[in-house]
Amino acid sequence: MRRQSGFTLLELLVAIAIFAFVAVMAYGGLNTVIRQGGIVQAATKALTVRQQGLRVLQQxxxxxxxxxxxxxxxxxxxxxxxxxxxLLTLTRLDAANPWDKPRSQMARVFWRLTGKTLERAVLMPVDGTVNDSARPLVWHPLLTGVEALTLRFYDANNQSFEVWPPPNAPDAGLPKATELNITLAQMPPLRLTVPQVADWPKAQAPSATGEGASPGSSATDAGTAGASTSAPVSSGLVAPAEENGR
Structure with a gap:
């Protein structure tokens, strides 16, 4: 009868060593894929947050x-x-009103740069609340990692200013367009240009005595509240500054 022979001890050790080597290589590859996926996911989330912050400023x-x-x-x-x-203070239309309260659709919006964080605050109603120590602004961070930020404002003659209203025209109203140049951490410089809408109905602040209008809900507010809220905005939310040829 023929005798059956098995693996020798040396052959078993070699097989186990090869299996262990293949397992280590597979685990290392899988770990690298998981780690890279986490990095991509974190970068995508950070980019989305930054785009949302810029979109709020654009709006x-x-x-x-x-x-x-x-x-x-x-x-x-x-x-x-x-x-x-x-950095920026303005009155805007289309203020959020999720509970459909009987109030004006206007809000007073404030932007400031604190360190490397771009923050936003909102006051409603717009009249009688500005500079009120009893109602301090509540700031919300919308953009972090801001390395540099500048604003330029253009008048009807396409002349640019670093402050608005210009010193020689304190009653200039709205600029024709606003240009934002911003550099965020680990991103190239970006330029965002937003034209101001010229056909919004122009309104006046209520009289200081409040005659004919209650704070934040004047008759002129009602006239502007019915205006269309679809505003033309420059194409392309964000563009690298180098590509604009400026």
């Missing part, structure tokens, strides 16, 4: 309306302020 600029407001002392404040103490 604020696009829906800006030439509507001065009254501060808590009754003094008139220009509708649009840029490049001064805070």
């Amino acid at each position: 604020d600029l696009a829906f800006a309306v030439d509507r001065p407001v009254r501060d808590v002392l009754g003094g008139q404040v220009p509708a649009f302020l840029g490049g001064a103490t805070d």
Whole structure:
């Protein structure tokens, strides 16, 4: 009868070593794929958050309306302020009203750069709340990692200014367009240009005595509230500054 022979000890050790080597290689490859997937997911999430922040700023600029407001002392404040103490202050239409409250569709919006964080605050109603120490602004961070940020404002003659309204035209109303140049961490410089809508109905702030209008809900607000809220905005939300040829 023929005798059956098995693997020798040396052959078993070689087989086990080969199997262990293949397992280690497979685990290393799988771990690399998982780690790279996590990096891509985190980068995608950060990019989405940044795009959302820029889109909110774009919408604020696009829906800006030439509507001065009254501060808590009754003094008139220009509708649009840029490049001064805070980065940007404006009155905009289409304010969110999810509960359908009986109020104006306008809001006073503030933007500022704190360190490397771009923050936004909103006041409603627009009249009688500005500079009110009893109602401090509540700031919400919308963009982080801001390395550099500049604003330029263009008038009807396409002349650019670093502040708005221009020193020689305090009653200039809205600029023709606003240009934002921003550099975010680990991203190339970006340029965003938003034209202001010229055909929004122009409104005036209510009188300091409040005659004929309650704070935040004046008759002129009602006229602008019915305006169309589809605002033309420059094509392309964000474009690398180098590609604009400026």
